[in-house]
Amino acid sequence: MYRSLSDIHHEILKQLESFSATYAYPVTSEQLGLELDITPSYIREKVKVLQILGLVGVKRGRSGGYYLKESYKLYKYPYLIAR
Numbered sequence: 001m002y003r004s005l006s007d008i009h010h011e012i013l014k015q016l017e018s019f020s021a022t023y024a025y026p027v028t029s030e031q032l033g034l035e036l037d038i039t040p041s042y043i044r045e046k047v048k049v050l051q052i053l054g055l056v057g058v059k060r061g062r063s064g065g066y067y068l069k070e071s072y073k074l075y076k077y078p079y080l081i082a083r
Contacts, residue, residue: 026065
């Protein structure tokens with residue numbers, strides 16, 4: 001299912017990881033846009049897919065932004081899944 005992610009989805013995930021994005025310290029679409037040289041509105045559009053897949057969470061409000069959810073670790077490290 002995750003293999004169908006586009007390059008931009010993977011780049012967004014990499015940036016969130018490099019920022020060490022957490023619920024306490026989320027990353028805004030403006031910050032991601034500056035790093036990837038893409039408009040913030042396009043970032044928000046693409047992050048919706050990552051939200052639906054459960055890889056990225058959203059913190060709303062004044063200090064809001066995007067962060068990686070625990071399920072991202074299972075996506076990145078599938079061998080952690082118990083068999």
